[in-house]
Amino acid sequence: MREVLAQAAFQLFLERGFERTTVDDIVARAGVGRRSFFRYFPSKEDAVFPDHESCLAEMTEFLSAVDDGDPVGAVCDAARIVLRMYADNPEFSVQRYRLTREVPGLRTYELSVVRRYEQTLAGHLRNRFGEGGDGALRAEVIAASVVAAHNNGLRLWLRSGGEGDPEVAVDHALALVREVWGSPSAPVAPAAATPAPAAPFPASGGGGGEDEVIVMVARKGTPMWRVVQQIEAAVAEN
Amino acid sequence: MREVLAQAAFQLFLERGFERTTVDDIVARAGVGRRSFFRYFPSKEDAVFPDHESCLAEMTEFLSAVDDGDPVGAVCDAARIVLRMYADNPEFSVQRYRLTREVPGLRTYELSVVRRYEQTLAGHLRNRFGEGGDGALRAEVIAASVVAAHNNGLRLWLRSGGEGDPEVAVDHALALVREVWGSPSAPVAPAAATPAPAAPFPASGGGGGEDEVIVMVARKGTPMWRVVQQIEAAVAEN
DNA sequence: GAGATTATGGCACTCAGTACCCTCTGTAAA
DNA sequence: TTTACAGAGGGTACTGAGTGCCATAATCTC
Numbered sequence: 091m092r093e094v095l096a097q098a099a100f101q102l103f104l105e106r107g108f109e110r111t112t113v114d115d116i117v118a119r120a121g122v123g124r125r126s127f128f129r130y131f132p133s134k135e136d137a138v139f140p141d142h143e144s145c146l147a148e149m150t151e152f153l154s155a156v157d158d159g160d161p162v163g164a165v166c167d168a169a170r171i172v173l174r175m176y177a178d179n180p181e182f183s184v185q186r187y188r189l190t191r192e193v194p195g196l197r198t199y200e201l202s203v204v205r206r207y208e209q210t211l212a213g214h215l216r217n218r219f220g221e222g223g224d225g226a227l228r229a230e231v232i233a234a235s236v237v238a239a240h241n242n243g244l245r246l247w248l249r250s251g252g253e254g255d256p257e258v259a260v261d262h263a264l265a266l267v268r269e270v271w272g273s274p275s276a277p278v279a280p281a282a283a284t285p286a287p288a289a290p291f292p293a294s295g296g297g298g299g300e301d302e303v304i305v306m307v308a309r310k311g312t313p314m315w316r317v318v319q320q321i322e323a324a325v326a327e328n
Numbered sequence: 329m330r331e332v333l334a335q336a337a338f339q340l341f342l343e344r345g346f347e348r349t350t351v352d353d354i355v356a357r358a359g360v361g362r363r364s365f366f367r368y369f370p371s372k373e374d375a376v377f378p379d380h381e382s383c384l385a386e387m388t389e390f391l392s393a394v395d396d397g398d399p400v401g402a403v404c405d406a407a408r409i410v411l412r413m414y415a416d417n418p419e420f421s422v423q424r425y426r427l428t429r430e431v432p433g434l435r436t437y438e439l440s441v442v443r444r445y446e447q448t449l450a451g452h453l454r455n456r457f458g459e460g461g462d463g464a465l466r467a468e469v470i471a472a473s474v475v476a477a478h479n480n481g482l483r484l485w486l487r488s489g490g491e492g493d494p495e496v497a498v499d500h501a502l503a504l505v506r507e508v509w510g511s512p513s514a515p516v517a518p519a520a521a522t523p524a525p526a527a528p529f530p531a532s533g534g535g536g537g538e539d540e541v542i543v544m545v546a547r548k549g550t551p552m553w554r555v556v557q558q559i560e561a562a563v564a565e566n
Numbered sequence: 567g568a569g570a571t572t573a574t575g576g577c578a579c580t581c582a583g584t585a586c587c588c589t590c591t592g593t594a595a596a
Numbered sequence: 597t598t599t600a601c602a603g604a605g606g607g608t609a610c611t612g613a614g615t616g617c618c619a620t621a622a623t624c625t626c
Contacts, residue, residue, distance in 0.1 A: 091604095112580085113581080113583090114581085122605075122606085123605065123607070124606085124607085125584095125607070126604090126605060126606075128582090128583065128584080129604090129605080132583090133582080133583080134582070134583095197440070198436060198437070198439070198440045199436075201436070201439045201440055202435075202436045202439055205439055224500075224504065226480065227480045227481075227500075230479075230480050231476045231477050231501075231505060234472040234473055234475065234476035235472055235473050235476075237472065238468045238469045238471070238472035238473075239468075239469050241468075242465045242468050242469070243465075262462075262465075263465050266465060266466070266469065270508050270509065271508065329573095350611090350612060351612080351613070351614090352612085360574075360575085361574060362575085363575060363577095363615095364574060364575075366613090367573085367574080370614090371613080371614080372613070372614095
């Protein structure tokens with residue numbers, strides 16, 4: 091049932107867009123009552139990320155099982171669980187990525203999901219480091235670093251359309267974190283296989299909205315570079 | 329007007345809680361029409377964070393002005409701008425913190441705000457590091473570290489009830505990040521996409537008076553609240 | 567003061583999300 | 597077979613956020 095609803099929802103989101111799809115549309119396609127949708131998903135957004143809850147549980151279980159002397163390494167391995175979930179369904183992951191990028195509500199929702207992963211990792215590190223001194227601080231900073239590195243590698247793969255193996259990019263990214271924060275027992279071989287992404291700020295045609303108008307706010311004496319920056323910021327709203 | 333609405337809203341949120349307060353309640357207390365609320369705030373959540381937009385603008389301006397050889401240090405200083413905003417209103421900050429902790433919707437909203445700061449910092453670092461190689465990766469990881477460290481120190485102060493100076497905790501936290509990610513050897517930005525600061529047309533502009541011009545960036549269908557936010561952000565840059 | 571522009575209020579609407587109650591279906595006991 | 601019960605799903609009506617449209621008042625321009 092959950093599966094049926096999630097699939098119907100995702101199809102419709104791809105066809106008409108997230109915001110132009112109502113819950114009534116979804117339940118109509120799924121052939122169930124409207125009330126049933128909210129029995130399985132607390133909100134419309136949740137239907138887009140039906141698998142994160144179990145992934146989070148898997149990560150928690152993994153972390154409670156590991157018992158090595160390298161907490162940073164363990165946390166990196168935990169992050170790879172998430173990666174695997176994405177890699178298991180390349181097509182779905184890429185489609186969802188594109189959908190999420192252009193729907194502010196989904197972006198925000200995703201942030202809250204990522205935050206929960208991050209807090210899980212931080213909690214594990216805090217246990218290992220101890221609360222006192224800078225334990226909590228280090229735990230949070232390292233967890234944030236790991237998540238950022240993981241997401242950087244993952245996004246690279248998603249933007250490429252899900253071609254190839256995302257593990258290489260993520261491994262490379264996590265290696266950087268381990269190099270810096272890790273304990274001395276971090277066997278890492280930085281191979282020169284770093285994929286080079288294209289320029290992120292195509293000054294024109296950033297998204298494709300044709301009939302957009304950009305107006306610009308500036309003071310009389312505003313230097314040119316600031317104007318450029320503001321326009322970039324406006325365009326980069328994606 | 330914005331101020332009146334924000335204050336009325338915050339009062340009510342403290343009295344009855346966020347979710348038990350409707351927009352009608354807010355506009356009733358503020359003595360304005362319901363429609364006006366949404367002219368100044370895109371959502372109920374925004375009324376809780378009325379100052380982040382201008383703070384983000386301030387940070388952007390700061391980063392575009394610094395031109396030193398220590399990008400990580402610059403980004404840490406940029407984070408301190410946010411801290412100062414909180415420290416300027418200890419009572420409000422602490423009340424808002426408590427409110428935010430116990431309202432999931434506000435927590436999620438705050439995440440999206442924090443994310444924008446992080447992206448601003450990452451963008452600056454990316455410009456300095458260059459896109460190629462691990463530039464983007466390092467930029468994102470360092471930005472995440474700085475944000476995590478900053479927030480760790482800030483939360484310490486907020487949880488203490490806003491007593492004393494939050495700068496010490498944040499400075500300590502940021503020092504840890506700087507220690508680790510500290511100034512890269514010397515490969516200062518190889519003049520990639522860094523816009524050369526072209527000479528601003530009028531030489532003056534600092535002490536300027538009333539004859540300012542405000543230009544505004546917006547899309548065709550931009551709602552009023554967004555325009556207001558941007559203008560407020562621009563005006564607050566003094 | 568005529569005409570245009572802007573700010574605000576009012577009204578009606580869509581839609582997400584919730585509360586409450588209904589109907590089925592299956593099962594087990596009498 | 598009837599009755600009792602339980603649980604999954606369906607239906608209806610409601611609240612409240614957010615939006616579009618139009619009317620009105622204030623302000624600005626000529």
